[in-house]
Amino acid sequence: MDLQVLRSFQAVAGGATVTDAAADAHITQPALSRALNRLESEVGAELFHRVGRVLQLTPAGRVFKEYVDAVLDSYDRGLRAVAEVVxxxxxxxxxxxxxxxxxxxxxxxxxxxxxxxxxxxxxxxxxxxxxxxxxxxxxxxxxxxxxxxxxxxxxxxxxxxVEPLWLAVPARHRLAQRRRVRLAEVSDDQFIVLKPGYGLRSITETLCRQAGFSPLVAFEGEEVETLRGLVAAGLGVSLIPVSRDAPETSPDLPIRYLEVTDVHGARxxxxxxxxxxxxxxxxxxxxxxxxxxxxxxxxxxxxxx
The missing domain is CATH 3.40.190.10 (Periplasmic binding protein-like II)
Structure with a gap:
């Protein structure tokens, strides 16, 4: 069983076309198709079935792929280990x-x-x-x-x-002149948060729950810098890692960072x-x-x- 054929099988199983996988392997598309057919004969089961113009794994193919992934990963790690010994x-x-x-x-x-x-x-x-x-x-x-x-x-x-989390508020927010704040004091404010699946989102929800409320979500983003920008624009408040220029923020900056005192604002x-x-x-x-x-x-x- 050829390792390159296994890599091509892995590529096609991951969504690549046979034509693209063949190009990556520096062989022709018919040659790779024949190699995959031989692989199915060696395994003793059909590994792919065609859906339109796309090849998808059969149940047997999904099982086989798990072992191919493990074999190739082990082989590649072996090559790395030898190279690092040398x-x-x-x-x-x-x-x-x-x-x-x-x-x-x-x-x-x-x-x-x-x-x-x-x-x-x-x-x-x-x-x-x-x-x-x-x-x-x-x-x-x-x-x-x-x-x-x-x-x-x-x-x-x-x-x-441990990374501190501070409450970011717009410069004209009613609490902007404070250095410290209880999170409960912004229970009625709109929050700018990351989307579900991001750790900072779950931490924000947990800290708000500990402070006795659920955050009113105004916007869900994917980058902390986006959250900072929307807070600076006055669209809400946010629990975020302290900026590198905070807490010594200039009065001219449109955002203020406040230390949270009623919950442990950190991650x-x-x-x-x-x-x-x-x-x-x-x-x-x-x-x-x-x-x-x-x-x-x-x-x-x-x-x-």
Whole structure:
């Protein structure tokens, strides 16, 4: 059984056309079709059925794909491990992270690690909370950096730091001249929040519930910077990670950040990996670097500069 045929099977099973998969494999489309037919003969079952112009997996094909994914993942990790034995200062770190961490934490960790291991290459992915866990389970990434413990039996998680969440209000808001506020004081305000599935959304709902109310959602976004912009425009308030320029905001800025006093306005940021999988040397070194950097910063977001 040819590994390249298995990769082509994997590609077609993932939605690629036979023509595109053949081009990626540098063979003709008829040659790949014959190879897939031979694969079905070896397996002893039909793996695809045609729906219109698209090939879809049969029940047997879905079962077979799980094992093909595992075989190819194991083979690729073996190649990486051998390459890193040959050249310990090289390697690849496949890292997925929460969108909101791509503006400050991940760049700082990657840059700091690169100073010690300039030969290591990074493959970076962004996703929401639910997508991060799946990326890890699918072995698309070695590590994920996320805002909560996935609490999955196959995933191990370590806390890196605690990131404060502040109440962002428009500059002309009735509470804008305050430094501190009880979250309950904005129970009647409209909230600007992230869409369901994002960790910050669930944290916002939990904190509001602890303060005795459910947030009145005015807008659901996908980026924290969008939330900041809409708050600045006067469209509502939002619980968000404190901006790098806050709390010492200028009077000219259209947004104010207020410390929340009646609930614990913060979220845990952690790093996770598959508990049953031995990390290759480069991802293991990066994880150690992330944990060490966070510990040296005192486990707070403001300590990592």
């Amino acid at each position: 050249d310990p200062d090289a390697g690849v770190v496949s890292l997925a992270f929460l969108h909101t961490l791509g503006t400050w934490l991940v760049p700082k960790l990657v840059t700091g690690f690169g100073r010690s291991f300039p030969g290591v290459r990074f493959e970076l992915h962004q996703s929401d909370e639910n997508g991060l866990a799946q990326i890890l389970l699918d072995a698309t990434a070695d590590l994920i950096i996320t805002s909560k413990d996935p609490r999955h039996p196959l995933i191990a998680w370590r806390c890196l730091l 845990d940021i952690g790093i996770a990996w598959l508990a049953s999988r031995t990390l290759p040397p480069a991802p293991k070194r990066f994880m150690d670097h992330a944990l060490r950097t966070a510990a040296e910063a005192g486990g707070t977001a403001t300590g990592i500069t």
